[in-house]
Amino acid sequence: MAATVKTSGTKSVFIFSGKLDAKSSHIVDLQLKKTPRFVDEIIFNFAALEYISSMGLRLVLKAYKMMEERGGKFTCSNIPDHIKHVFEISGFIGKIVADEKTAIIRNFVLGNAASFYIFGDLERDKALDFKEQVEILVGDGVTSLQVNCKGLNTISNDSYPVLTDIQKSVSKKDGSLALINISDQLKDDLSKSNLKVLLEEKEKEIIPTNEIEAQILKKRINEK
Secondary structure: OOOEEEEEOOEEEEEEEEEEOHHHHHHHHHHHHOOOOOOOEEEEEEEEEEEEOHHHHHHHHHHHHHHHHHOOEEEEEOOOHHHHHHHHHHOOOOOOEOOOOEEEEEEEEEOOEEEEEEEEEEOHHHHHHHHHHHHHHHHOOOOEEEEEEEEEEEEOHHHHHHHHHHHHHHHHOOOEEEEEOOOHHHHHHHHOOOOHHHHHHHHHOOOOHHHHHHHHHHHHHHHO
């Protein structure tokens, strides 16, 4: 079924239930197009969502792009584990999970390159989760990693040693780890630490995210 839309002030919440397939995606797309221009935040609440198809994933990407163009904010909340799994196995560009303090989402793995998004506040437990993911990828031959920090707010002091360990494990394999779209405040903090090298790696950026998004979307369209 289509989403129930609730708008309060400048925020619109799309509440989903049942299946987000080709038919319901078309209906929600029409709802999305009717979003007033004054709305600067859209939330997709997936708490009651049972299934999402490739058309549903495309709709999420479209909503994200629409709000990005408006200079607004788009988030997904209450994502059930089985829907998160679909995001992961599809290679879909993950978005922030609004009701979690931190979200670390693997964007893609392509050859020896991999990309991540980090949102929220990076604390030690999440940094350790990230370290585990990176070590698995490095073990599988990935040598070029890019971390998009556009949504990263803070890095806790006890996360810095973990990030240092991550950087060292990548360097041991003659690889590179780059932090991109990081805030000026975090740049200053990193510059004062032994992780300044992560900022310097920016010149070694792998394929830009928007190009990867285009490739994934093109592949899905061709598969239809």
